[in-house]
Amino acid sequence: MSALDVIGTGDERLAPRSVARRLLGRPELGAVVGAAAVFLFFSVVADSFLRASSMGTVLYASSTIGIMAVPVALLMIGGEFDLSAGVMVTSSALVSSMFSFQMTANTWVGVGVSLLVTLALGAFNGIMLVRTKLPSFIITLGTFLMLTGLNLGLTKLISGTVATKSISDMQGFPTCRDLFASHWTVGSVDLQVTILWWLGLVVVATWVLLRTRAGNWIFAAGGNADAARAVGVPVARTKVGLYMAVAFCAWISGQHLLFSFDVVQSGEGVGNEFLYIIAAVIGGCLMTGGYGSAIGSAVGAFIFGMASKGIVYAQWNPDWFQFFLGAMLLLATLLNAWVRKRAEASK
Amino acid sequence: MITVDGNDASGTPGPSGDTPDPLVALTGVSKSYGNVRALRDVSLEVHAGEITCVLGDNGAGKSTLIKIIAGLHPHDAGGYTIEGEQVRHSSPRQALDRGIATVYQDLAVVPLMPVWRNFFLGSEPTRGRGPLRRLDVAQMRATTHQALLRMGIDLRDVDQAIGTLSGGERQCVAIARAVHFGAKVLVLDEPTAALGVKQSGMVLKYVAAARDAGLGVVLITHNPHHAYLVGDRFVLLKRGAMSGSHLKEDITLDGLTREMAGGSELDELTHELSRSRKTGTMDGDAATSDAAPATPAPAAPEPTPHADPADPETTA
Numbered sequence: 110m111s112a113l114d115v116i117g118t119g120d121e122r123l124a125p126r127s128v129a130r131r132l133l134g135r136p137e138l139g140a141v142v143g144a145a146a147v148f149l150f151f152s153v154v155a156d157s158f159l160r161a162s163s164m165g166t167v168l169y170a171s172s173t174i175g176i177m178a179v180p181v182a183l184l185m186i187g188g189e190f191d192l193s194a195g196v197m198v199t200s201s202a203l204v205s206s207m208f209s210f211q212m213t214a215n216t217w218v219g220v221g222v223s224l225l226v227t228l229a230l231g232a233f234n235g236i237m238l239v240r241t242k243l244p245s246f247i248i249t250l251g252t253f254l255m256l257t258g259l260n261l262g263l264t265k266l267i268s269g270t271v272a273t274k275s276i277s278d279m280q281g282f283p284t285c286r287d288l289f290a291s292h293w294t295v296g297s298v299d300l301q302v303t304i305l306w307w308l309g310l311v312v313v314a315t316w317v318l319l320r321t322r323a324g325n326w327i328f329a330a331g332g333n334a335d336a337a338r339a340v341g342v343p344v345a346r347t348k349v350g351l352y353m354a355v356a357f358c359a360w361i362s363g364q365h366l367l368f369s370f371d372v373v374q375s376g377e378g379v380g381n382e383f384l385y386i387i388a389a390v391i392g393g394c395l396m397t398g399g400y401g402s403a404i405g406s407a408v409g410a411f412i413f414g415m416a417s418k419g420i421v422y423a424q425w426n427p428d429w430f431q432f433f434l435g436a437m438l439l440l441a442t443l444l445n446a447w448v449r450k451r452a453e454a455s456k
Numbered sequence: 457m458i459t460v461d462g463n464d465a466s467g468t469p470g471p472s473g474d475t476p477d478p479l480v481a482l483t484g485v486s487k488s489y490g491n492v493r494a495l496r497d498v499s500l501e502v503h504a505g506e507i508t509c510v511l512g513d514n515g516a517g518k519s520t521l522i523k524i525i526a527g528l529h530p531h532d533a534g535g536y537t538i539e540g541e542q543v544r545h546s547s548p549r550q551a552l553d554r555g556i557a558t559v560y561q562d563l564a565v566v567p568l569m570p571v572w573r574n575f576f577l578g579s580e581p582t583r584g585r586g587p588l589r590r591l592d593v594a595q596m597r598a599t600t601h602q603a604l605l606r607m608g609i610d611l612r613d614v615d616q617a618i619g620t621l622s623g624g625e626r627q628c629v630a631i632a633r634a635v636h637f638g639a640k641v642l643v644l645d646e647p648t649a650a651l652g653v654k655q656s657g658m659v660l661k662y663v664a665a666a667r668d669a670g671l672g673v674v675l676i677t678h679n680p681h682h683a684y685l686v687g688d689r690f691v692l693l694k695r696g697a698m699s700g701s702h703l704k705e706d707i708t709l710d711g712l713t714r715e716m717a718g719g720s721e722l723d724e725l726t727h728e729l730s731r732s733r734k735t736g737t738m739d740g741d742a743a744t745s746d747a748a749p750a751t752p753a754p755a756a757p758e759p760t761p762h763a764d765p766a767d768p769e770t771t772a
């Protein structure tokens with residue numbers, strides 16, 4: 110029998126791969142189940158949780174983490190970490206605020222300068238990584254510490270205090286606020302513009318991951334960098350690009366911080382990098398790279414938003430939140446390890 | 457994507473005599489890893505429509521040799537020409553762009569990625585323009601399925617992670633990929649080492665088909681039987697140095713086997729094996745004999761039985 114004859118007849122061995130098994134193969138499955146459980150849980154224990162206005166608050170909390178969880182998830186799929194992501198948000202806000210204030214420039218100029226500086230920080234992380242071949246954990250830990258010091262030191266040097274001066278009376282502030290920190294009311298629900306940024310980023314990242322060459326390269330760079338290089342994938346360029354994507358989103362988050370609060374505390378942001386990583390991991394990204402999804406990171410961020418606000422609505426001690434987050438993380442990682450074992454079963 | 461122009465006349469105004477420039481020629485190539493001299497003074501030629509076999513024991517430097525051809529490592533000394541033109545690759549991409557496709561021994565696949573994504577990795581077809589430029593997913597899936605069918609691999613599902621395929625299937629995906637991208641030179645590092653009889657035969661037949669299509673093939677193996685079946689030229693490596701280089705018409709299978717094992721060492725081995733057989737303590741795989749033993753020894757280094765790969769039952 111010629112092998113080509115088989116094409117039209119279909120393959121009887123295809124049948125066992127049912128819809129359920131296909132779903133099981135999705136990286137975000139565990140997160141979706143988890144999100145449903147968390148939602149049900151708080152619906153029962155906190156009366157005010159199901160109110161529409163509460164959903165606005167939950168979504169806002171989710172979006173502030175979610176905007177950063179998207180690029181952090183892509184980076185993790187590409188096999189790397191960024192521990193400087195949390196303070197980079199603050200750096201970005203500080204640069205924007207202080208540049209506008211010191212130069213008495215239109216705030217849009219500050220926003221533009223901040224974009225360039227933040228992208229340069231991302232490029233620094235990426236280029237250091239591919240040049241030195243040190244683990245990203247070490248390199249971004251270094252950047253994290255340096256940025257933490259720079260944020261505090263430079264702000265004190267320039268402003269005299271640990272916070273920036275108000276820029277709300279400067280030219281351009283209202284339009285900048287429209288873009289980065291506006292909100293509008295639908296019925297009784299207050300919706301922040303960050304939710305749009307977040308969802309937009311999830312859509313773009315999903316498109317890039319699943320439907321572009323760059324997405325294929327991200328999976329390959331994280332899954333087996335040597336193999337990827339051998340078939341001609343520009344692994345170094347892909348990784349630098351991923352760090353710059355993290356920087357770009359840090360810029361969006363930083364501008365939101367600045368234009369919603371007007372002043373920026375220079376010590377903020379420390380520790381947030383872990384929240385982004387947790388959201389990505391709960392969302393199904395493998396710590397070892399090569400597997401995960403942007404949608405999963407969004408579900409992870411949503412779980413974070415529900416838990417952090419749900420505990421408030423249930424009028425519990427917020428200390429429980431940390432415990433909850435830790436338990437979710439462990440569960441998610443166990444699930445992911447199991448998925449990976451299955452995927453590589455007969456290797 | 458790499459285009460096929462394997463039979464083009466060489467671009468250089470070289471001697472336009474009866475023998476065209478070889479597709480790939482190495483002359484006196486050496487390579488060290490730090491203070492390990494993995495390769496010294498090795499020469500080889502690859503011609504269009506021919507198979508050049510590189511034979512040698514474990515650690516002889518076979519993989520190092522093909523990594524130089526593939527552009528994964530630059531060579532330290534010697535000459536490397538492609539169609540008469542001196543080259544020095546600093547990345548595999550450059551070699552790929554010159555039409556040299558390589559299937560590595562430690563298979564270059566990303567285990568967690570679906571088969572079809574692996575198949576096109578690094579050379580993904582796209583459609584649309586600007587921000588709408590996207591992977592041509594439907595075509596990628598269909599092409600992968602057909603290219604594998606042509607190799608006799610009927611995959612359940614091209615969406616399954618390639619890590620879930622058997623070793624032989626993964627090898628075939630890698631070879632089918634190299635052939636599909638229209639390489640001029642196909643470099644294979646021990647493609648039959650992990651395969652069963654039938655799959656070995658299929659791979660060799662596919663290699664021969666690539667040769668007949670006008671490709672130059674470099675086949676690395678430590679199985680002289682497989683090499684002699686399809687090879688036109690044989691280069692023997694021993695501890696990093698070239699211990700022999702023959703055309704097919706100048707050597708017999710016996711000669712090749714003997715030379716590979718190293719004449720006197722082989723005599724000793726024959727002697728030892730015949731003694732142990734008498735005492736019945738060891739069921740030796742008579743590597744000296746052309747005929748396959750009834751039962752392969754458990755400790756045989758070569759997992760592939762020496763069956764005739766030209767099995768009439770498996771028609772491509």
Ligand SMILES: Nc1ncnc2c1ncn2[C@@H]1O[C@H](COP(=O)(O)OP(=O)(O)OP(=O)(O)O)[C@@H](O)[C@H]1O
Pocket residue numbers: 489492493494512513514515516517518519520521561678
């Ligand atoms: N990256 C490396 N660094 C240092 N030494 C290496 C490296 N790669 C290979 N070698 C050494 O070079 C020598 C040749 O190795 P190579 O992989 O080319 O052998 P081979 O002929 O392919 O063997 P096998 O049949 O087992 O595949 C070996 O001694 C090996 O230890």
Ligand SMILES: [Mg+2]
Pocket residue numbers: 518519520561645
């Ligand atoms: Mg080898």
